[in-house]
Amino acid sequence: MPLTDTAIRALKPAEKSTKYFDGGGLYLEVAPGGGKWWRLKYRFQGKEKRISFGVYPTIGLKEARERREEAKRLIAQGVDPSAQRQAIKASFTSAEADSFEVVTREWFDKHVVNLAPSYAKKVRSLFDRQIFPAVGAKPIAEVEPTDILNAARRVEQTGAIETAHRLIQICGQVFRYAIATGRTKYDVSTGLHAALPKVNVKHMAALTDKKRIGQLLRAIDTYGGFFPMRCALRLAPLLFVRPGELQKAEWAEFDLTAKEWRLPASKMKMRQRHIVPLSRQTLSILAELQPYTGNGRFLFPSIRTEAKPISIESMLVAIRSMGFTKDEMTMHGFRGMASTLLNEMGYNRDWIERQLAHGERDHVRAAYNYAEHLPERRRMMQNWADYLDSLKAAKD
Incomplete structure (x- = not known):
């Protein structure tokens, strides 16, 4: 006899699973724990199967019967209901695996090693x-171009135009x-930059007037503040590394015999090792500083604690x-000063760019060329x- 809702509600579990048939292969299986499962027994290509x-x-009685009839229509068309269900499930799984978020996080996991931790977090x-x-x-x-552009425009509306471009x-x-x-x-992101306002590039203030540079160098030499601070300021124009690299310089990174400062990739903006050759003037300043901070970690520890620079x-x-003033000079300005004057002096641009540790587009190549042009550098x-000494001495 076909099942009824009243009869189903009255069914009690037994010690073993019990089947109650409704007809056409549809039955309700009652488990010992009380669970009631709808199942369909059918034959496909000579084999008995269940779904x-x-x-x-x-799933009520009416809906179970509707699903039975749909399965019977598929079988009549030569389609296995169980195989079709698996194919649909696989398509959903594939779609999830290929979603924009999943692919983005996968890309991120593979490329985070090339990003500074603070930038990666942003x-x-x-x-x-x-x-x-x-x-x-x-x-x-x-994903459509408008999906990406709309997100970028939301960022742009907050005033963060550069961030909107970076998102694209x-x-x-x-x-x-x-x-x-x-x-x-x-x-689909190709060409979207044109739909956003252009970024107004802010150049870090840097002295390039030789007379004014000489005045700055003399002022640094006579600075009467914290001695490690004075040494940091004296080294800034000689080394022209990024301010954060100078700030966090550690004694363990310096090979005074080889006359080199070897910065690890973890400290560099482009995540590549870098070598800074040390001039005689630089070595002289380090010799003055070493008795003060040489037993600690940082060259320039904080005045309050040696645990921080x-x-x-x-x-x-x-x-x-x-x-x-801020319109004349910044700490980053020592890099601009060196770049401008070294180019004016006729030095090979590749030597200058390598010494500035500017990014190499080819990350594989960059991993090996940290010592490129080292003798020339x-x-x-x-x-x-020597040139900075001449500027400092030329008081006129």
Whole structure:
């Protein structure tokens, strides 16, 4: 006899699973624990098979019968209901695996080693807030240019135009990764930069007037503040590394015999090792500093604790106290000063760029060329130190 809702509700579990048939292969299986499962027994291509329709009462008698009839129609068309269900499930799984968010996080995990930790954190936060809520669940092959542009415009409306451009740039890297891994065919971020306002590039103030540079160098030499601070300021124009690299310089990184400062990749903006040749003038300053801080970790420890280095802000305050305004000079300005004058002096641009540790687009090549042009750079760095001495001495 066909089942009824009243009869089903009255069914009690037995010691073993019990089947109650409704007809057409549909039956309700009552487990010893009380669970009631709808199942369909059918034959396909000569083989007996079974498929589950869900649990009663979530799936009621009427819906179970509808599913039975749909399965019978598929069988009549030569389609195995069980195989079709597996194919549908696989398609959903594939779509999830190829979603924009999954592909982006996969790309990120592979490329985070090339990013500074602070920058990597910003990128993650940017995507978590601006991209994933809107299109993260979409298969990456179905993401439209407008999806990315709308997210970038939301960032632009906050005034962060440079960040909006960066979002599009990183999306482009994700799409190119998806193309390489067979998830999509197109980089839909191409050309989107043109739809945003241009970024107004702010150049760090840097002295390039030779007379004014000489005045700054003499002012640093007579600075009467914290001695490690004075040494840091004296080394800044000689080494012209990034302010954070100078600030966090450690004695363990210096090979005074080889006359080299060897910065590990973890400290560099481009995540590549870097060598700074040390001039005679630099070695002389380090010899003066070593009795003060040589037994600690940092060359320039904070005045309050040796566990932390001095702050970049305190170096800026010292420069301001010498009479040099923010429109004239910044700590980053020592790099601009060196770049401008070394180019004017006719040095090979490749030597200068390598000494500035500017980014190499080819990360594989960059991993091996940290010592590129090193003999030439040694001569350039010594000549640069001699040139700074001449500027300092030329009081006229």
